[in-house]
Amino acid sequence: MCGIVGIVGTEVPRQRIERMTDLLSHRGPDDRGVWTAPGVALGHRRLSILDLSSAGRQPMSHAGRTLVYNGEIYNFRQLAGDLGQELISSSDTEVLLRLLARDGLACLDRLVGMFAFGLWDDRRRSLWLGRDRLGIKPLYYRQLPPGGIAFASEIEPLLELGRPEIDTSSLRDFFTYKYVPTPKSIYRGIYKLPPGHTLIFRPDDGSKPEIECWWTPEASSALDRPDEALERLESLLAEVVPAHTLADVPYGVFLSGGIDSTTLAANLDRPRTFTLGFDVRSHDEAGDARRVAEHFGACHHEEPAASVDLEEAVERIPVIYGEPFADHGAWPVYMISRAARRQVKVALAGEGGDELFAGYHWYDKWPRFRSTPLNRLLARWVPPLTASGRSLQRRAATGLERYAMFLGPFTLAQKRAFLSPDLMADDYDDLWHFRRFWRQDLPALKRLQWADIHTYLVDDMLTKLDRASMAVSLEARPPLLDHRLVEFALALDPTLLRDERQGKLLLRRHLAPRVPPEILTRRKVGFSMPVRRWAGAHPDLFAGAVGRLADRGILRRRRLPRLNNEQTWSLLILDSWLRQTGAL
Numbered sequence: 136m137c138g139i140v141g142i143v144g145t146e147v148p149r150q151r152i153e154r155m156t157d158l159l160s161h162r163g164p165d166d167r168g169v170w171t172a173p174g175v176a177l178g179h180r181r182l183s184i185l186d187l188s189s190a191g192r193q194p195m196s197h198a199g200r201t202l203v204y205n206g207e208i209y210n211f212r213q214l215a216g217d218l219g220q221e222l223i224s225s226s227d228t229e230v231l232l233r234l235l236a237r238d239g240l241a242c243l244d245r246l247v248g249m250f251a252f253g254l255w256d257d258r259r260r261s262l263w264l265g266r267d268r269l270g271i272k273p274l275y276y277r278q279l280p281p282g283g284i285a286f287a288s289e290i291e292p293l294l295e296l297g298r299p300e301i302d303t304s305s306l307r308d309f310f311t312y313k314y315v316p317t318p319k320s321i322y323r324g325i326y327k328l329p330p331g332h333t334l335i336f337r338p339d340d341g342s343k344p345e346i347e348c349w350w351t352p353e354a355s356s357a358l359d360r361p362d363e364a365l366e367r368l369e370s371l372l373a374e375v376v377p378a379h380t381l382a383d384v385p386y387g388v389f390l391s392g393g394i395d396s397t398t399l400a401a402n403l404d405r406p407r408t409f410t411l412g413f414d415v416r417s418h419d420e421a422g423d424a425r426r427v428a429e430h431f432g433a434c435h436h437e438e439p440a441a442s443v444d445l446e447e448a449v450e451r452i453p454v455i456y457g458e459p460f461a462d463h464g465a466w467p468v469y470m471i472s473r474a475a476r477r478q479v480k481v482a483l484a485g486e487g488g489d490e491l492f493a494g495y496h497w498y499d500k501w502p503r504f505r506s507t508p509l510n511r512l513l514a515r516w517v518p519p520l521t522a523s524g525r526s527l528q529r530r531a532a533t534g535l536e537r538y539a540m541f542l543g544p545f546t547l548a549q550k551r552a553f554l555s556p557d558l559m560a561d562d563y564d565d566l567w568h569f570r571r572f573w574r575q576d577l578p579a580l581k582r583l584q585w586a587d588i589h590t591y592l593v594d595d596m597l598t599k600l601d602r603a604s605m606a607v608s609l610e611a612r613p614p615l616l617d618h619r620l621v622e623f624a625l626a627l628d629p630t631l632l633r634d635e636r637q638g639k640l641l642l643r644r645h646l647a648p649r650v651p652p653e654i655l656t657r658r659k660v661g662f663s664m665p666v667r668r669w670a671g672a673h674p675d676l677f678a679g680a681v682g683r684l685a686d687r688g689i690l691r692r693r694r695l696p697r698l699n700n701e702q703t704w705s706l707l708i709l710d711s712w713l714r715q716t717g718a719l
Contacts, residue, residue: 211227247619388483389484451469490588495587683714
């Protein structure tokens with residue numbers, strides 16, 4: 136919906152907050168607003184979705200409080216009725232502002248939607264920051280000497296206040312996770328506010344920001360009756376999916392033909408749908424998406440990606456994400472967002488289905504693999520950077536270490552083999568982020584579900600969706616991550632998540648009477664690119680990246696064996712980010 140920035144506790148020229156605000160013009164090309172008071176400056180870029188009139192402009196003030204906000208609150212009309220106050224707009228922004236003024240941060244429990252906001256309360260002389268339960272909308276902050284704080288929807292505006300040094304531990308994290316995990320960023324002193332958290336800062340008393348968690352879901356296996364679970368799921372989907380179409384502008388649906396996006400299409404009335412077609416059969420889902428669209432009578436649009444400019448992708452991704460980010464599905468999401476934006480301002484996406492309903496391949500493979508003495512012996516002898524070496528390392532590992540090998544681009548043995556010794560300090564816990572959410576008390580499938588929702592979903596899938604879509608001024612919404620669906624999925628017994636053959640059992644049962652059988656039995660493809668194949672057609676591009684990374688002291692060698700898609704992409708993206716920022 137928008138981009139927000141703010142500085143509290145220090146005086147800045149109005150021109151600076153205006154520059155910071157305009158760095159987010161891609162998030163909100165329709166309007167700009169800046170509000171200042173002694174020691175406070177707030178900025179907002181607007182993508183007009185609800186109440187297209189000037190009454191919805193931000194920053195918005197009421198009763199000594201001023202709000203900048205990014206997101207959508209799908210139950211705002213109900214909340215407006217409960218307020219019992221006369222409103223001057225028909226926007227969710229005003230409803231949020233008045234709720235915060237009346238109830239404080241306690242009102243967040245009543246919100247259904249995605250949001251990140253900053254509110255300056257002049258009466259209390261305090262700044263409130265808040266982020267939605269799942270972290271669908273981003274929010275960064277940094278403290279400013281001697282006693283200030285700045286926040287923004289993305290990193291780039293915060294760099295207007297000075298570019299900090301790279302956090303080398305975050306650089307190492309990038310090779311472990313393919314992203315920089317929350318609450319860290321690639322820069323020292325710039326942080327991500329965690330999902331489901333608030334931050335309160337009082338500039339006058341010299342105290343540090345107070346960060347608190349306001350939403351903590353529960354994991355259980357309380358729902359174990361299939362018919363009851365299916366009935367509850369269908370009731371939730373019938374309410375949630377249409378609610379996410381709330382807009383005063385046209386909307387569409389990203390459609391792959393997979394279970395998640397098909398679920399969205401099945402719960403809407405003949406929506407516009409958009410899909411991307413690749414010239415590599417193993418990555419192409421266009422035919423499946425076309426069949427689903429025809430089945431539901433959707434107005435379907437297909438974007439060919441046969442002529443992807445790899446060099447353009449490598450150059451653009453670091454600009455879009457602001458820090459190293461190596462999910463190679465980022466560019467396809469950008470491309471489909473760009474295609475959809477020609478016709479709509481809002482797009483529904485199927486993110487969350489795999490995490491909630493055990494759809495990823497590691498839900499099948501992680502519990503089945505057993506570490507054996509032979510695997511452990513072979514893992515020590517086979518060269519670690521080879522495909523067989525990685526496979527043996529995964530089979531030799533157990534528990535959390537094995538889980539990390541499914542999700543990250545490089546294993547610990549691989550990093551030791553090719554990263555600079557200076558980057559590989561022995562006392563660093565590479566798995567600190569996964570470890571925080573690894574629940575030994577949960578059954579195997581529930582343990583993976585919990586870890587995915589709190590790590591991979593937040594810092595990879597939702598970051599990818601937000602930046603790629605907002606780069607072209609498109610608001611992407613993931614209905615399956617409505618918190619009521621998340622809480623429902625976390626209460627499911629493992630037997631309702633997957634059987635020995637496949638996951639998403641309840642979603643499949645929901646779709647079974649609604650779609651042809653072949654839609655339910657298609658292989659899972661995933662939204663990604665054939666990077667290695669395309670990079671093979673540009674050998675100088677990859678060789679140049681590896682050489683420069685070696686020159687910077689990140690890699691210990693200038694030649695590497697053949698890497699897989701995400702490993703190749705990780706090195707290309709890191710090199711591009713470093714070249715463009717001059718950070719090292």
